Amino acid sequence: MKYYRIAIVAPMEYRNDDLVWTCFETLRLAGHAVEVIDPRRFANCLNEDGSPDMSTLSTFVDRFKPDYIGCGNETAEQILERLEATGKGSDAPIRRFVVFGYVGPNNFGDELIFSLICRQIEKRFADAHIQLIGHDPNATLKRHGIVSTTCDRKIDADVMLRGASALVYMAGIMFDDAFEAWSAGPVDPFLNPRSELGGQTTYTLMATLYDVPAVFLGIGAGPLANADAQRLVRLEARCGARYLPRDAETERLLLAAGVPAAQIDRKADLAFTLEDRSIGTAAKEALRERGLEPGGYIAISLREHRTAHENFVDTMAQAIAQICRSHELKALFIDLSPEDVALHRAIIDRIGDSTICAAIDCFADGDLTVDLISAAHAVIAMRLHCSIVANVRGVQSIGLDYNEKIAAYYELMDRSSFLMPMDAAAGQIAEAYDRMDAEREGDLELIAQGATRCHALAMSAFDELERIVDERPMPVLEKRMLYPRDVSFEEQWWHAAERERDEARAERDALRAEADALRAEIDRLRESTAWRVGRAITAAPRALKRALDSKRG
Numbered sequence: 001m002k003y004y005r006i007a008i009v010a011p012m013e014y015r016n017d018d019l020v021w022t023c024f025e026t027l028r029l030a031g032h033a034v035e036v037i038d039p040r041r042f043a044n045c046l047n048e049d050g051s052p053d054m055s056t057l058s059t060f061v062d063r064f065k066p067d068y069i070g071c072g073n074e075t076a077e078q079i080l081e082r083l084e085a086t087g088k089g090s091d092a093p094i095r096r097f098v099v100f101g102y103v104g105p106n107n108f109g110d111e112l113i114f115s116l117i118c119r120q121i122e123k124r125f126a127d128a129h130i131q132l133i134g135h136d137p138n139a140t141l142k143r144h145g146i147v148s149t150t151c152d153r154k155i156d157a158d159v160m161l162r163g164a165s166a167l168v169y170m171a172g173i174m175f176d177d178a179f180e181a182w183s184a185g186p187v188d189p190f191l192n193p194r195s196e197l198g199g200q201t202t203y204t205l206m207a208t209l210y211d212v213p214a215v216f217l218g219i220g221a222g223p224l225a226n227a228d229a230q231r232l233v234r235l236e237a238r239c240g241a242r243y244l245p246r247d248a249e250t251e252r253l254l255l256a257a258g259v260p261a262a263q264i265d266r267k268a269d270l271a272f273t274l275e276d277r278s279i280g281t282a283a284k285e286a287l288r289e290r291g292l293e294p295g296g297y298i299a300i301s302l303r304e305h306r307t308a309h310e311n312f313v314d315t316m317a318q319a320i321a322q323i324c325r326s327h328e329l330k331a332l333f334i335d336l337s338p339e340d341v342a343l344h345r346a347i348i349d350r351i352g353d354s355t356i357c358a359a360i361d362c363f364a365d366g367d368l369t370v371d372l373i374s375a376a377h378a379v380i381a382m383r384l385h386c387s388i389v390a391n392v393r394g395v396q397s398i399g400l401d402y403n404e405k406i407a408a409y410y411e412l413m414d415r416s417s418f419l420m421p422m423d424a425a426a427g428q429i430a431e432a433y434d435r436m437d438a439e440r441e442g443d444l445e446l447i448a449q450g451a452t453r454c455h456a457l458a459m460s461a462f463d464e465l466e467r468i469v470d471e472r473p474m475p476v477l478e479k480r481m482l483y484p485r486d487v488s489f490e491e492q493w494w495h496a497a498e499r500e501r502d503e504a505r506a507e508r509d510a511l512r513a514e515a516d517a518l519r520a521e522i523d524r525l526r527e528s529t530a531w532r533v534g535r536a537i538t539a540a541p542r543a544l545k546r547a548l549d550s551k552r553g
Contacts, residue, residue: 001031001091002083002084002088002089002090002091003031003032003033003089003090003091003092003093003094003127004027004032004033004067004068004080004083004088004089004090005032005033005064005065005066005067005068005094005129006027006032006033006034006035006066006067006068006069006070006079006083007034007035007036007037007052007057007060007061007064007066007068007069007070008020008023008024008034008035008036008037008069008070008071008072009036009037009039009045009046009052009057009069009070009071009072010036010038010039010070010071010072010073011038011039011040011072012024012036012038012072014155014482014486015482016482019072019073019075020036020072022075022076023072023074023075023076023079024036025479025480026075026076026077027076027079027080028163028477029477029478029479030076030080031093031094031477032094033064033094033096033127033129035060035064035066035147036147037057037060037141037147041137041138042137042138042141043056043138044056045057050071051071052069052071056142057069057141059141059142059143059144059145060141060145060146060147061145062145063118063144063145063146064129064145064147067083067086067088067089068082068083090127092126092127093127093474094127094128094129095125095127095128095129095165095469095474096128096129096130096131096160096163096164096165097121097125097128097129097130097131097164097165097166097168098131098132098133098157098160098161098164098166098167098168098207098212099114099117099118099130099131099132099133099134099168099169099170100132100133100134100167100168100169100170100173100195100200100203101113101114101132101133101134101169101170101171101173102134102135102171102173102195103132103134103135103136103140103144103148104134104135104136104137104139104140104148105135105136105139105337105338106139106337106338106363106364107336107337107363108336108337108363108366108369108383108385108386109171109172109271109336109383109384109385110170110171111143111144111363111366112271112274112366112369112370112385112389113170113171113218113269113270113271113385114132114144114170114171115144115366116270116271116273116274117168117170117217117270118130118144118146120273120462121462121465124462124466125165125466125469130146131146131147131148131149131160131164132144132146132147132148132149133148133149133150133151133156133157133160133203134148134149134150135150135151135195136150137149137150143364143366151193151194151195151199152192152194154192154206154486154487155486155487157203157206158206158480159480161203161206161207161209161210161212162210162477162478162480163210163475163476163477164207164210164212164475165212165469165472165475166212166213166214166215166465166468166469167203167204167207167212167213167214167215168215168217168465169200169214169215169216169217169219170217170218170219170270171218171219171220171270172219172220172221172384172405173195173200173216173219173220173221174197174200174216174219174220174221174222174224174229174233174250174253175221175222176222176223176224176225176226176229178195178196178197179196179197179198179226179228179229180226182194182196183196183197183198183199184198185198185228186198186228186231186232188201188202188232189201189202189205189232191488191490192488192490192491197229197232197233198232200232200236201232201233201235201236204235204236204239204241205235205239207239208239208240210475211472211475212475213240213241213242213468213469213472214236214239214240214241214242215241215242215244215464215465215468216241216242216243216244216245217244217270217461217462217465218244218245218246218267218268218269218270218458218461219243219244219245219246219250220245220246220247220250220269220384220405220408221245221250221253221254222249222250222253222403222404222405222408223253223404224253224254224256224257229257230256230257230258233254233257233258233259234257234258234259237258237259237260237263240263241263242263242265242464242468243259243263243264243265244264244265244266244267244461244464244465245264245266245267246267246268246269246270247266247268247269247405247408247409247411247412248266248408248411248412249404249405249407249408249411250266250405250408251264251266265464266457267457267458267460267461267464268412268453268454268455268457268458268461269384269385269388269409269454269458270458270461270462271385271388271389271392271458272388272392272451272454272455272457272458273455273458273459273462274370274389274392274393276393279294279371279374279375280367280368280371282365282367282368282371283368283371283372283375286360286362286368286372287332287372287375290332290358290360291330291358292330292332292358294375295375295376295377296329296330296377297329297330297331297332297358297376297377298320298323298324298329298330298331298332298376298377298378298379298380299332299334299372299373299376299378299379299380299381299386299390299395300320300331300332300333300334300344300347300379300380300381301333301334301336301340301373301379301380301381301382301383301386302316302333302340302343302344302347302380302381302382302383302400303336303337303339303340303343303382303383303402304339304340304342304343305382305402305403305422307402307403307422308402308422309422309423312422313343313346313347313350314350314426315424315425315426315429316347316426316429317347317350317351318426319380319426319427319429319430319433320347320351320357320380321351321353321356322426322427322430323380323429323430323433324356325356326430326434327377327433327437329356329377330355330356330357330358331351331356331357331358332358332359332360332372332376333345333347333348333357333358333359333360334359334360334362334369334372334373334386335359335360335361335362335363336363336369336383336385336386337363337383338361338363340363340383341361344359345359360372369389370389370393373386373389373390373393373395374389374390374393374395376390376395377395377396378390378395378396378397378398378433378436378437379395379396379397379398380397380398380400380429380433381397381398381399381400382399382400382402382406384403384405384406384409387399387406387409387410388409391413391447391450391451392451392455394444394447394448394451396418396436396437396440396443396444396447397415397418398418398419398420398429398432398433398436399418399419399420400419400420400421400422400424401419401420401421401422402422406419407419412450412454413446413447413450413454414446414450415443415446415447415450417432417435418432418436418443420432
């Protein structure tokens with residue numbers, strides 16, 4: 001039997017009488033890889049004539065490599081009949097992997113880690129089919145060529161997880177801040193949780209329903225001091241989740257939360273699997289446009305955070321200006337997330353010297369960002385993956401300790417002496433840079449040793465994922481029963497209220513349009529010859545009537 005990769009670009013409803021759902025489910029039950037790209041959720045994926053827009057879908061086509069792209073007007077049997085005549089297809093069933101992470105909003109670190117996970121899975125499993133539970137399906141389709149859903153669409157996730165080979169959690173994901181700021185705490189899994197700890201627990205439980213292993217691949221955590229967060233972590237562990245944390249601190253926190261040691265195997269950040277390559281044309285052009293040369297600038301990556309003191313902009317401006325002038329370097333502020341832009345521009349304005357400062361918002365282009373960091377003389381960074389990418393590419397770094405993960409990383413690399421507290425004075429930061437530059441040769445050797453060690457650990461994380469998948473039998477997919485509703489009662493009420501609101505707005509707009517039309521008709525009549533003649537003819541009787549009424553009064 002041949003197994004095919006099939007894409008259907010058409011609306012789909014989870015209903016037994018929906019042609020696209022029936023086709024999709026039939027093909028999946030037979031072991032084929034199938035993606036439905038619904039034009040109601042994925043913008044510009046159809047041409048005006050209803051055919052798939054191949055320019056919009058180009059990244060998806062390059063990655064998924066569909067044997068056939070349909071428009072939802074064929075049955076599964078008709079599609080397979082077409083494909084059997086082509087000689088395409090694979091002899092082996094296709095394995096599906098579901099990744100869960102903060103992918104889509106153009107955060108450089110998360111986008112980088114997701115791309116590396118996809119690359120390694122595709123290398124190790126020739127016929128892999130990767131899906132995502134993320135945050136922006138349109139952005140993910142365009143950037144990575146991966147079809148995804150969002151955390152609120154539980155039925156999509158359920159369909160994805162049935163028959164999957166693994167649920168893979170990624171990057172910095174277990175943090176108290178988001179859990180306390182956005183979730184409902186310990187009852188979150190029983191509501192409609194999103195991507196915080198409650199959501200992670202929910203999806204681990206969902207995966208366990210279908211005997212799908214949950215693997216926390218190279219993840220970070222902190223501080224996990226919240227007792228309810230710890231309870232949720234323990235619940236995940238009871239489901240048999242496997243934890244492959246990126247540093248010793250995350251391992252310690254997981255153990256303290258009650259995860260059995262046998263389920264934890266410390267690894268390293270997956271960014272250490274980044275492959276070496278020469279600086280690309282786009283980076284060279286970006287540097288040339290800003291009057292910069294490779295090795296002639298320090299890359300700056302800062303972010304807004306509650307730990308930054310009120311004079312943080314002034315402090316960083318003074319420190320960067322002092323470093324640049326002392327070492328005859330320029331500064332390139334690299335926005336690794338949209339949230340970085342305002343802070344970076346404020347510091348540039350405070351420095352007030354355009355001859356030594358430049359900026360670039362390249363968070364939407366991962367390769368360009370990596371190249372610009374790689375071409376720097378050194379980096380000063382709050383963002384973790386700026387430091388990691390720099391070190392992987394043999395570039396020195398100074399970190400700012402705004403979060404536990406930064407301290408854990410610099411400790412891992414035996415470079416804690418180049419980690420600055422958030423309240424460090426400008427002179428302290430400049431002094432640390434002077435010292436780092438003076439120790440350049442030895443420090444670069446230390447960085448190279450740490451990067452080599454961490455690369456092996458990161459690759460072993462993927463080895464462990466591969467082992468977990470290979471030791472389990474190929475998943476057998478069962479036909480999914482469709483139930484009367486696929487959202488919570490609260491969502492049903494909310495959607496009903498939204499429909500009532502929309503109907504009321506439509507009725508209001510119709511009445512306004514009708515009133516506007518009547519006003520326009522009155523205005524037209526008032527401007528007409530007949531109206532003017534009538535007014536003139538009746539003017540004398542009206543005046544006579546007013547005079548008589550006045551005398552009677």
